[in-house]
Structure formats: C-alpha cells, structure tokens
Amino acid sequence: MKNINSIFFSKYTRVLINGNECIVGNIAFDGRWIKMSHSLYKDLVQKSQNNISLLSEKEKKYINAFREVGICIDNAEKDELQLYPSDITIEITTQCNLACKHCSYSFGGKKYREMPIDMIKAISKWSEDNKVKRILLTGGEPFCRKDIVDVCKVIKQNFTGSLEIITNGTLVTDEYIELIMRYIHALHISLDGYDENSVSMIRGKGVYNKVIALINKLKMCGYERITLSCVSVGDDNSEIIKFKELSERLHIKPVIRQLNIKGRAEENFAEDPMELRIMHNLTEKGLTFKCLCNHQYRSIFINTYGIVFSCAALREEELGIGSFIVSEHKIHIDGLFAKPIVDKIAPCQNCNVRYFCADTCISRNNVIYSNNKKRVERCHIKKNKLEKIVWHTDNDL
Template identity: 25%
Template sequence: MYPLFVEPYVLVKQYGDSIIYKWNQTSMEYNLVNRTGAEILELCDEKKTIEKISEEMAIRYSEDYNRAKVLTSNFIYESIKEGYIVMNDKLVVNLKQRGKIYGDFDRVTPMAITIELTRQCPLICRHCYNSAGYSMKDEMNFEEVLIVLKKLQEMGANKLFITGGEPTIRQDFINILDEISKRFFVATVATSGYMFTPEFVEKIKNYKNIAWQISIDGMEKTHNIIRGRSDSFERANFAIKSLKKYKLPVVISFTLNPLNRNEMESVIQYGKKMGVVQVLIGRTMKMGRAINENWSYNFNEFKEIEEEINRLKSIYETENFFIGKNEEGVLLDKVKEQQNCGAGYISINILPNGDVTPCTAFNYLLGNLVTDEIDDIFASKKVLMLKNLKSPTKNLCGSCELLDTCDGCHGMAYQIKKEDCIWKKKFEESVK
C-alpha cells in the first residue's frame, strides 16, 4: 500500500511543532503535529510503501525497525482517519493530488502575519493602539513591499492580514492588493471603510480571495464619537453594502470599551442583518491613544465579558454567521496550552518600514524583512527563544498587582515599566 498526503491539506514544516491546515470556502482549520509526524507526512508521496517509510524513519532515528514500523503505521492510520492521507494499492506516478508542503524544520513559519502598510489614517480613533494619523518617515515603497511579499511567499506563508493606519489610503494600494491576491491563498484587509468610493469598489470587486474587515465600534452616534469623524459610520455602512453587492466576504471588527459595551448585541444584530460572515469582538489594549482613556479591560474582566459573548453566540450564530475568534485565535489557544502566547513564531507583525516584531503589542525588533534574509530572522536565536519563552502567569509572577494586565501576554508584560518584573528579568536573561 502506498500512502499519499493529500489536498486540500497543507503541511507547513517548522522548528518545533509543524502545522497542518485545510482550506474550505469560509475558513481554515489548523492542527499541530510534531516533527516526527511531519516527517512521516512528507514521506507519504505515493511512491513509498509503509514498510519503506518505516525503514527510512528507523534509519533517521536509529530506531529498531519493528518498533519504527508500529509507530509509523499507527500514525499513518490515525492520519487516514483525519483525512490527511489516502492509501493506494499500487504505485501511481501522478502526484497532482498531493497536499502542498512548505517550510523548513530549522526555522519558524508564522501563520498569523500582519502587515502594516502605513501609519497614515483619516480618522482619529480614541482607542488606536499605534496612534495612527501621519505616515512614518521611512515607510516602504511599492518595490519594498513587493520584496516582503516575495519573501513571505517563499517561506510558505499563505494568509495575510493587511492593516495600517488605513491601508486603502495608499496611492499604490490596488497594485499591492493585486500582488497579494496573486501570491497568497487569501488575505484580509482591515479598514475603516472611510476611503471607499464607487470607483474604488469597481477596482476591488473581482478580488475574490480578499476578505474585508470593517470596523464598527457601536451604532452610529457611538461609532462616530469613538472614530472622531461625524460621517465615519455612514462611510463604513457604504463600504459593507458595496462589498456585499459583489458577494465579497465581509467581517465586522468590534473593539470593546465601556462606551460601547451596551451596544455589543446591537452591532451583532446589525452585522447579521447586513449579511457579514462574522463579528469579531476584541478588547481595547492600553496602548497608543487608549493610554489616555480608561477603556482597557484586564484579562479577568474580559473573561466575564466572554460569558456574555457566549450567550450572544448561542442566540445569533448560524452555520453562515459567526461571533468571536478567527481561525488564528483558535490556533493560538492551542499554543497557549503550552504556556506561550505564540508571538514571534505563530504571529508576527511587519511595520510600515519593514521591521518585524512578534505582534502589534510586542515591540521587540526581530529584524527587517526588506533588508534581512528569511533565515536571519526566522531561524534566529531571538525567534527560537520566543518559541520557548513562558508567558507571565500566576505560577511565575505570584501575587504581582499587574498580573491582571499582562496575564498570558508577552507584549503587555514587555511594555510594563516595573523594575522588579520577574517575567521581564527572565526575558532579558533569555536574549543575552
């Protein structure tokens, strides 16, 4: 029998646990697999029998053949149940149905990749984590953005999250969007919708693998107060209607704060009425302009809010309408079981100048994707350290009065100005 790792599954090899994912029409499903399992899947090319694969694994790991065969066979048959592998009873040369395999066991391949195209923005949102408004002095030009996209494609990235500032404000945005659409399976553009015009919609209507995340932070009056423009809700509403007209996937992003908390259900109702795929609910982080507002929720407070979110899910969710976390959030939950938030290896953030940080909240420089080679960043000591870095938790931090602010979050812990922070001392020791 000749096992074959099959489409629509994709294997991304990387340092530590590799990732298996599958595309369907509305989402991606993720699972983690250890290196041994990933090696077996890679050998399942429809040219080798189980016996031959077992022999290869026995040699690689200096293992007794019979034991290697038992372990390999068990893994293959479990993978058949999961749908990753099919068995053929004869050698088949045609490999068209083989699942795609990317990556390298010596480096990480982040699955949640955010690219900030600009800091420029027409709005003055009171909760903006990076105080967007004006461009950075050294923002990437089109050619430099293209360098970054090519490197991400080469390393096996398949899904991007495009944000800003306001990404659609760039004069070359359509050119960038065209490159993203050609090079990646899917991308999501996070936008206020403020720059949408009938002419703009005409230019984007045929990009069917681009999803649009429109920010709605309350009903009209509240949304406009938070966003700092009296017509911001009207323009966001126009953007959603225009995208739905051409059957493009739309997600609403609702950033929770005390001013709009009592409108969460209304926004969910609005989203369902407008025909969006999902309403994502996030918490305001004490960063950027939000530092001046008493709007941030600590982790324990947000856990209470999640109970309300779960109640609303039970009322409004259907097979075509979802509330809450996206697929990367589910993957990060799996990673958090290992007491690590995933920043720097599951998620990365690329700033408008090409600098790479672990996430939007964790401003620790890993390199620059315009000037540095892929391995210089993603096989570096810094990134491998982040993969093994334990998150701030009660076990580590004890009775620290700031734990509610940074519990489980490397980024918030990194920002805290506390001289005797136990987590920060561990972090600084790790990067020496």
C-alpha cells in the same frame, strides 16, 4: 510508556512553589498545569537526568502527564521554535485618515511612513516560496496609500494565497470596490460601535454611515467576504450585544477585540472594562498557565521598516524578533523565545501565582506590568483569588 529512555524537560517549563507543593506547566504551550509535591518533582527531574529506568509506576504516570501538557518532550529539537508562518500581516503605511480614541499607536498624525513597494514585492515572493497561506494588509489605513492598486497587483503577481485588507472603510471609492472584487479575498472592517452615536464617539462623525453604505454596496456587487470588528470599551456587555445584533442584521461575521491601553488609548481610557470583568469573575475553568502567545509563530507582522514581530500588537522596536532583508529576499530571526515579563520584574519574580496572573498576550502584559499602578491594582484584585483556586483546590493527579 513511549520512549521512556528519552526525556527532555522543555525550556518553556516553569515551576511555582508553595511550601511542600509545586505547580508545573508549560508557559508557551497547552495552558494546563499539574500540582504535586515539590520533592516528587525534584526526584523526577533528577531521575530523568540519570537512570530513568528506576521510575516507579506512579512516577511514570506523572511523566506521561508531563508529556501530554508539554512539560516533557521526546526530542529536544521539538522545543526549538521555527518560523513557519501561515499568515503574514504587512504594515504598508502608518498614515491614517482617522484619529480613533482607542488607537494603541496614535496613528492619524501628519508624520507617517510607507513600506517601499520593492519590499512588499519581496515579502510576497518570500511568502509564496514558504507556503504562506494568507497576507493581510494593514496600517494605519491601507487605503491612504495612493498606489494601493499597484500594491495589490504586485502582491497577486507574486503570491497565490489569500490577500486580505484591514480597513476603517471610509476611503473605499468605486475604483477600490473594483479592486476588492478582483484581488481581495476578504475585507476586515473596523467599526467599534453599533450606530452613528457610538461610532462617532470613538472614530468621529460620519464614519458609521460610510461603513454601512460600503457594506451595502459590496453586497449589491455580490461580495460577501466581510468581517466587522469592535473593541470593547464599555463597562458592561450591552454595547457588544448591540454590535452583534447589527452584524447579524448585516449578515456579517462580528469580531470582538480587547482594548489595549497604550498610545492614544491611554489618553482616553483609564482601564480596560473587559479585563476588569474577567479579573472579578475568576474561576478555575478560565485559568491558564500559558503566558506566552503564538508559540510556533504561525502568524507574523512586518512593519514599514521591515522589522518582524510575532504579531501586530507588538510594534515597539525592542520587541522585534528579526528583520526582512529585501536584497536577500529572506527573514533574519534574532531570537524567537520571549521571557515573560512576570519573570523579569522584581515585584512578581517570586510570586507563586505569577503565570496565572499574566495574560497570554505579550503586548498586554507589557502595558500592565510595566505600569506600577496597574500592576498593584491587578495584584490586589487577583492574587488572593488565584491562590485560593490553584493552591487550595484539589487539582493534582
């Protein structure tokens, strides 16, 4: 066994207890778990802190398995999260020309904010210096900025990686097509439907035809690096199947996103149909112990104020992990480790399946577990099923 004299338990290791049994796993890495006797686990922890040379062959087998799934690590420094992002998403504006029913942040109002261009330039330079591979521009709607051409030019003057834009596609004029052809490596268009009727219900009338016309025009110009995304809002998979069929006809890669019920989405949707389908069809194969996403923070999001988040789904100020300081051309990180919400709230703290119940998305967990009604409904559907799968199935070593 490798480095048997150096055993560290990850700070992301968690233990669930059920009588004489326990389940051990890493909530931020891998997702697999190990079921064993609680007394054996306590012995392993004690011996790892004292004389690990006394480990039996059976105990060594467990330590090897612990290493494999991230419960144990060979070096405590490996457990420290470092900020080495390969992708940076920049919120260049909160202005939007649409008011989509499923928008998690209720964009589309009269009040908005734009990121100063000197901050955009500084982030571009930082990205180049720190070997970032891709910058994505998002909003709001990026093409609401009257200086979007200057924004793209400034970025490409200071950054040699891929520059991409997330857009609703309705404001892209011929001038902007020239911009896309010259500077933009990929265009990610949000459509959320498969025809005029389905799209107009979410995004408004005329959006579908504008997007299809834009895609055809880009393709006529030889531009092929386009993705088309759709948020699942229906009670079954029929709308997703039709959306994929549309994408296939357009020869474009489809991207399916899960509904996050907050912001304007909370006003228009009572529940997430995709999540309901998942909860009602639980199997051991689909379970994960992981309930913290983006463990190494390979992708970060910076809002118009320069606040840094671990992803674009986390835009609430209290969820920020740091800030970008323009004068220093540097990101200051306040704290990378996020404690899962199921360890914070009283009804869930002592639940013996809480990490399996939680989503890997921090934003979705905040929406679900901060709402007592949603939390109770989730518990009613999932808890008994989860207990049967994880505690009454022979899945130990």
